[in-house]
Amino acid sequence: MSVQHSKAAVPEATWIKSSYSTGNGGECVEVAAVSGAVLVRDSKRPAAARLAFGPEVWDEFVRLAAGR
Known part of the structure; x- marks a missing residue:
């Protein structure tokens, strides 16, 4: 069995870092809105796995x- 990992970027995504991110190595997340989904990733490891949520769930x- 062969496993291939995709390195495809999300070129249309504009990633926004959490306003709570201090840049001191804490837990930071970034979000990006793309067609039909909101993506979430670890800002310290942007090439690692991402989570995708539907807009209503987000x-x-x-x-x-x-x-609220």
């Missing part, structure tokens, strides 16, 4: 995280 997460 909106609900943000609403709950904000306590």
Whole structure:
């Protein structure tokens, strides 16, 4: 069995770092909105795995995280 890892970038994505990121090596996340999804990645390891969420799920997460 052969496994191939895709190194394809998401060229249309504009990654936005969390406003809570201090640059001191803490836990930082970045998000990017692409067609039909919101992507989340570790800002310290941008080439590593990403999570993808549907827009409705992401909106609900943000609403709950904000306590609304």
